[in-house]
Amino acid sequence: MHSRRDFLQKLTATALSFPLVSGVSTEVFAHSKEVHQNEKVLKVAIMGLGSYANRVADAMKDCKRAKITGVISGTPSKVKDWQTRFNIPDKNCYNYDNFDAIKNNPDIDAVYIITPNAQHHPQTLRVAAAGKHVICEKPMSINAKEGKEMIEACKKAEVHLLIGYRMHFEANTLEIVRMQREGELGKIRFFQGLSGFRIGDPTQWRLNRELAGGGAMMDIGIYAINGSRYMIGEDPFWVTAQEVKTDPVKFKEGVDETITFQLGFPSGAIASCLSTYNMNYLDKFFLNGDNGFAEMQPSTGYGPIRSWTNKGRLDLPHVTHQTTQMEEMAAIILDGKKAVIPVDGEEGWKDMVIIDAIFESLRTGNKVEIKYA
Missing domain, CATH: 3.40.50.720 (NAD(P)-binding Rossmann-like Domain)
Structure with a gap:
């Protein structure tokens, strides 16, 4: 499997x-x-x-x-x-x-x-x-x-x-977010997030709509959604989406195989993303600004994460993501520490608002306004 x-x-x-x-x-x-x-x-x-x-x-x-x-x-x-x-x-x-x-x-x-x-x-x-x-x-x-x-x-x-959200504590991710926040990349114009792999065992719970709530979008696509938000530093306010399904037997009604989607942000930045259960080796983030760029590939795997910018390679030292995550979450709960990139319920909820909007765009074929209310 x-x-x-x-x-x-x-x-x-x-x-x-x-x-x-x-x-x-x-x-x-x-x-x-x-x-x-x-x-x-x-x-x-x-x-x-x-x-x-x-x-x-x-x-x-x-x-x-x-x-x-x-x-x-x-x-x-x-x-x-x-x-x-x-x-x-x-x-x-x-x-x-x-x-x-x-x-x-x-x-x-x-x-x-x-x-x-x-x-x-x-x-x-x-x-x-x-x-x-x-x-x-x-x-x-x-x-x-x-x-x-x-x-x-x-x-x-x-x-x-x-x-x-283990990636919120990962070294390369945090360095690129720092560069973006401090203006080193200039005005952010574009983000690309590619998240996918070919899924195996057709009987697993991830392909069961009742247990998974969907398909690839709920499992791997959420990385691109969340990544677009912390890399650009804003929450999107519109989305358009398209779905491709080549295997309706494996990917039954309500279980998405491949979805491409586009997000618009208040600053004018846009994101183009792909979520799939039918293509391997898709784990890439690309961020473009007026003064520079940042790229990560792999961008969300278990590590080591590989990254570079217009200034050269980063490839910061790897620490097991879940170790860092749990240490930091302990500090949040016990000490009141604030995460550089939030990991609270509100952060998770915003991703669900966007996923709901993506599914609505697929259903209607229309551009959908994302409302955080």
């Missing part, structure tokens, strides 16, 4: 190293390991013990401020395996029926939800009601309405809602 995660891992595994361009600040990617003995540690329960959960868990072994202390799964054999690997006591193990009981468990501060997309909304509401912080994988929900309800539930419970 081939999944996005298998693809991203293979795509970046053999990337070659290049010298760093001179003069690049290292502040944006420094992964601090200097943690005082008395600093709090975020105690995390992982919900959903699939392949990506295992990647997160392995990366968290190197975390100083985030630790796996519990699990939630519907598969007893997986629970037993994780108990052995991470020394998790029976009292911190739950299934999908009884996990509301985490409310009374001081060993768990937050729950990282890594389940099929359609389950994020109800599970977030339950975790919030239990008084625990929520870290939810992207997409945060299957539509903007559900995303807004998740935000409101977490606000009511006075808990954090963070979305698993």
Whole structure:
């Protein structure tokens, strides 16, 4: 079975190293390991013990401020395996029926939800009601309405809602965002985001509309949507979109195979993006400004990320994305730290608003105004 995660891992595994361009600040990617003995540690329960959960868990072994202390799964054999690997006591193990009981468990501060997309909304509401912080994988929900309800539930419970945007903490990404924000690229005119791979097993949940909420757009296309926003530094206000489907058996009604879409931004910048489950080796960002450009390829894989600008190569040192993500999210929850690129529920909701607009454009064939309300 081939999944996005298998693809991203293979795509970046053999990337070659290049010298760093001179003069690049290292502040944006420094992964601090200097943690005082008395600093709090975020105690995390992982919900959903699939392949990506295992990647997160392995990366968290190197975390100083985030630790796996519990699990939630519907598969007893997986629970037993994780108990052995991470020394998790029976009292911190739950299934999908009884996990509301985490409310009374001081060993768990937050729950990282890594389940099929359609389950994020109800599970977030339950975790919030239990008084625990929520870290939810992207997409945060299957539509903007559900995303807004998740935000409101977490606000009511006075808990954090963070979305698993690992790229928001990645070194090359942060350096290019810094260059854009500080005007080094001049006025931004254009962004291109290409996100895709050929998906395998036709029976997997990512090709099940009821569980995934769509197809490639919900899985891989969201990278281009989110990337356009943080690379340009604005939120788009219109979209046009076109869909191509070559295999209606594999990609059933409501499960998109390939979508091209265009976004317009208040400054006049435009974005041209592609999301697909039917083309390999599509993992590229390109940002163009009056005074320079930045390019990343791979741009969102598991690393190392490769990048360059009109000034030369960046290729900043690679740190496992999920390690950095969880360290930074612990600091957000425990210390009130502000992320350079937001990872809160509002950030996730805006992507869902855009996805809703893309699907509306496909349905109507019209240019659609994006309304954040």
